[in-house]
Amino acid sequence: MAGFPFTIAATDGKARTGVLATPRGEIRTPAFMPVGTAGTVKALTVDQVAATGADILLGNTYHLMLRPTAERVKRLGGLHRFMRWEKPILTDSGGFQVMSLSKISKVTEESVTFQSHIDGSRHALSPERSMEIQADLLGSDIVMQLDELVALPAPPERAADAMRRSARWGQRSKNAFGERDVQNLFGIQQGGLDPALRRESADRLREIGFDGYAIGGLAVGEGHQAMCEALDFAPAMLPVERPRYLMGVGKPIDIVEAVYRGVDMFDCVLPTRSGRHGQAWTWEGPVNLKNARFAEDDAPLDPSSDVPASRDYSKAYLHHLVKAEEILGQVLLSWHNLAFFQALMAEMRAAIAAGTMEAFRTAFAARQRPSGPGTSA
Amino acid sequence: MAGFPFTIAATDGKARTGVLATPRGEIRTPAFMPVGTAGTVKALTVDQVAATGADILLGNTYHLMLRPTAERVKRLGGLHRFMRWEKPILTDSGGFQVMSLSKISKVTEESVTFQSHIDGSRHALSPERSMEIQADLLGSDIVMQLDELVALPAPPERAADAMRRSARWGQRSKNAFGERDVQNLFGIQQGGLDPALRRESADRLREIGFDGYAIGGLAVGEGHQAMCEALDFAPAMLPVERPRYLMGVGKPIDIVEAVYRGVDMFDCVLPTRSGRHGQAWTWEGPVNLKNARFAEDDAPLDPSSDVPASRDYSKAYLHHLVKAEEILGQVLLSWHNLAFFQALMAEMRAAIAAGTMEAFRTAFAARQRPSGPGTSA
Numbered sequence: 001m002a003g004f005p006f007t008i009a010a011t012d013g014k015a016r017t018g019v020l021a022t023p024r025g026e027i028r029t030p031a032f033m034p035v036g037t038a039g040t041v042k043a044l045t046v047d048q049v050a051a052t053g054a055d056i057l058l059g060n061t062y063h064l065m066l067r068p069t070a071e072r073v074k075r076l077g078g079l080h081r082f083m084r085w086e087k088p089i090l091t092d093s094g095g096f097q098v099m100s101l102s103k104i105s106k107v108t109e110e111s112v113t114f115q116s117h118i119d120g121s122r123h124a125l126s127p128e129r130s131m132e133i134q135a136d137l138l139g140s141d142i143v144m145q146l147d148e149l150v151a152l153p154a155p156p157e158r159a160a161d162a163m164r165r166s167a168r169w170g171q172r173s174k175n176a177f178g179e180r181d182v183q184n185l186f187g188i189q190q191g192g193l194d195p196a197l198r199r200e201s202a203d204r205l206r207e208i209g210f211d212g213y214a215i216g217g218l219a220v221g222e223g224h225q226a227m228c229e230a231l232d233f234a235p236a237m238l239p240v241e242r243p244r245y246l247m248g249v250g251k252p253i254d255i256v257e258a259v260y261r262g263v264d265m266f267d268c269v270l271p272t273r274s275g276r277h278g279q280a281w282t283w284e285g286p287v288n289l290k291n292a293r294f295a296e297d298d299a300p301l302d303p304s305s306d307v308p309a310s311r312d313y314s315k316a317y318l319h320h321l322v323k324a325e326e327i328l329g330q331v332l333l334s335w336h337n338l339a340f341f342q343a344l345m346a347e348m349r350a351a352i353a354a355g356t357m358e359a360f361r362t363a364f365a366a367r368q369r370p371s372g373p374g375t376s377a
Numbered sequence: 378m379a380g381f382p383f384t385i386a387a388t389d390g391k392a393r394t395g396v397l398a399t400p401r402g403e404i405r406t407p408a409f410m411p412v413g414t415a416g417t418v419k420a421l422t423v424d425q426v427a428a429t430g431a432d433i434l435l436g437n438t439y440h441l442m443l444r445p446t447a448e449r450v451k452r453l454g455g456l457h458r459f460m461r462w463e464k465p466i467l468t469d470s471g472g473f474q475v476m477s478l479s480k481i482s483k484v485t486e487e488s489v490t491f492q493s494h495i496d497g498s499r500h501a502l503s504p505e506r507s508m509e510i511q512a513d514l515l516g517s518d519i520v521m522q523l524d525e526l527v528a529l530p531a532p533p534e535r536a537a538d539a540m541r542r543s544a545r546w547g548q549r550s551k552n553a554f555g556e557r558d559v560q561n562l563f564g565i566q567q568g569g570l571d572p573a574l575r576r577e578s579a580d581r582l583r584e585i586g587f588d589g590y591a592i593g594g595l596a597v598g599e600g601h602q603a604m605c606e607a608l609d610f611a612p613a614m615l616p617v618e619r620p621r622y623l624m625g626v627g628k629p630i631d632i633v634e635a636v637y638r639g640v641d642m643f644d645c646v647l648p649t650r651s652g653r654h655g656q657a658w659t660w661e662g663p664v665n666l667k668n669a670r671f672a673e674d675d676a677p678l679d680p681s682s683d684v685p686a687s688r689d690y691s692k693a694y695l696h697h698l699v700k701a702e703e704i705l706g707q708v709l710l711s712w713h714n715l716a717f718f719q720a721l722m723a724e725m726r727a728a729i730a731a732g733t734m735e736a737f738r739t740a741f742a743a744r745q746r747p748s749g750p751g752t753s754a
Contacts, residue, residue: 038697038701038703039694039697039698039701040698040703040705042703042704042705043703043704043705043708044705045685045686045705045708045709047685067697067700067701068672068693068696068697068700072672072673072693075673076673076675076691076693076694077675082691082693082694082697083694084689084690084694276704295445295449296449296452296453298453298454308422308424309422312461313461314453314459316445316449316453316459317416317453317459317460317461319445320415320416320444320445320459321416321417323444323445324415324416324444326415326417326419327419327420327653327704327707327708328417328419328420328421328422330704331420331422331704331708332422
């Protein structure tokens with residue numbers, strides 16, 4: 001497999017910045033992918049999402065296969081056309097949500113069988129079915145192998161079993177995906193926090209050969225420090241010439257530490273989910289707009305932004321909308337947060353190109369006050 | 378009082394089309410005013426509202442005086458600046474919501490005292506206080522007198538009492554409002570369905586002298602037919618040279634019949650409220666997007682529209698969003714409905730100018746199927 005052309009324009013320590021060139025457009029890395037769970041980045045139009053500078057969205061196979069169903073999306077022209085997003089889309093395999101949202105009936109070597117959290121209907125997800133849904137029915141640009149992951153901390157044997165099953169499912173995913181010109185398939189490294197397991201996983205993935213490599217099984221309860229320790233060794237085990245994607249991460253401080261350690265791609269529901277709950281992310285850390293100190297604060301969240309949500313509306317107005325439980329408050333804060341995450345990625349791309357990533361990282365950590373006044377997690 | 382320049386460019390039967398020129402921009406009549414209840418047209422940014430062609434918004438004095446309070450809006454630069462809407466705003470007097478939403482403590486000749494539906498706090502609204510809130514604190518362009526209205530059907534004596542109190546409150550509103558260059562004050566005709574009471578009310582308002590005249594106390598339970606009968610005589614009792622505003626109306630068919638009878642301005646929560654409940658208004662009548670017949674309908678609601686909500690997204694996608702209870706469904710349908718209402722007004726303005734309002738009205742009524750398949754009120 002060759003994969004989409006991936007050009008690393010500059011490196012700075014372990015950090016890299018470049019471009020992954022897909023037929024639907026360029027993805028500037030390090031990249032943050034907003035999550036369009038069920039065919040929508042929650043509360044936002046695609047034009048609003050595009051205005052934040054997002055180059056690629058993530059879609060959730062689990063949600064889409066249950067509703068409106070992958071077959072219906074296919075009949076309606078594929079996921080891009082269905083949701084009116086013309087730039088690249090990466091879909092996850094469905095495995096994570098099966099294990100976190102549904103009632104699992106059974107995990108076997110063949111597949112995961114589970115009950116829908118929506119209507120209780122029974123479904124099976126195998127590597128082959130995941131490939132069919134992602135690549136053939138939804139029409140994703142970047143397809144993820146099916147993997148099995150475990151919550152951390154996990155017994156070593158459990159982590160090893162899941163890693164080895166993920167590798168076997170990786171091979172089956174590859175076989176089912178085949179060779180494609182305009183779609184890529186990413187493998188997923190597992191192995192928990194154990195360097196030996198992460199090494200074995202990376203070696204297996206490399207033997208199979210993927211277009212890109214994800215780091216899976218982190219940000220599942222191990223905490224920021226343990227995650228950073230795993231990122232001290234995990235990314236370097238993956239092929240240097242292909243994109244590395246840290247799945248489901250995360251808070252801005254997590255993303256900065258991961259970029260510093262050589263990760264290229266990220267996704268997380270945090271900006272939209274926290275926006276729906278009245279929280280805004282800023283260079284000084286998260287703030288809760290419900291806090292009374294914003295009641296007469298006439299300044300916008302970011303007057304230098306190009307995005308109306310950040311630039312045009314005062315914190316006093318956002319405070320009012322949050323207090324009154326107005327939908328517009330959810331819209332504007334989701335929009336602002338996505339714009340902030342994209343601005344963060346742009347700043348890091350510039351810092352890596354300028355050779356100042358170490359200084360950026362130090363300054364960023366010093367400015368963020370995760371437990372300052374008016375904040376909440 | 379002179380009032381904002383009001384130019385009637387064409388008449389067609391009783392119907393009129395023209396322009397009410399305010400310092401903040403021209404209002405093309407007949408005009409529909411989206412309702413920005415608590416400082417927001419629910420679910421939409423001001424840019425989205427402006428894109429529908431709305432020339433003026435309505436703000437609710439009752440909601441704003443309770444939260445964030447009119448005094449806070451004043452400290453933050455007035456309602457236009459607070460909500461980032463630079464075009465004209467009309468505010469209601471607060472009386473209607475006091476009577477429909479709060480627990481009323483007492484209605485006296487002096488004022489209405491009531492309890493907030495939000496926190497139970499006690500407040501009083503007099504004609505003088507309503508003028509202070511609307512004109513001085515919120516900074517409304519068009520201020521409505523405080524009136525008293527009764528649900529229909531009402532005993533004749535009750536309707537007469539409310540009409541006469543409204544006239545006395547109209548005089549007090551005028552006295553408190555005084556003479557202003559850049560703000561207008563509208564009086565409100567009451568009198569239920571009785572021509573003699575409507576005549577007496579109109580005569581009293583004319584003696585007081587207002588910048589515009591509203592028809593109040595309709596669309597409060599009397600039904601379409603009774604409303605049309607009242608509109609056969611009520612508008613003509615009001616000064617022909619000033620704008621006539623039918624408060625709280627309504628369904629497209631109500632608006633068409635009222636324009637046909639000489640009304641110039643309208644407001645209603647219907648487009649946004651029904652949009653939040655999955656309903657779209659179309660030239661063929663209302664349709665409920667939740668209906669399974671839209672599940673694979675790849676056509677947008679209105680491909681000829683300039684508004685993305687109407688033009689870019691398929692009914693199948695909207696169906697999915699409504700079924701999945703996604704916020705974006707509420708956003709897009711609210712946006713589409715406001716665009717439809719503005720398109721309806723534009724069509725009527727053109728029909729009046731062309732002398733074809735009678736034909737437009739007949740054709741419109743024939744196309745609307747209020748109880749067709751998949752509809753709901």
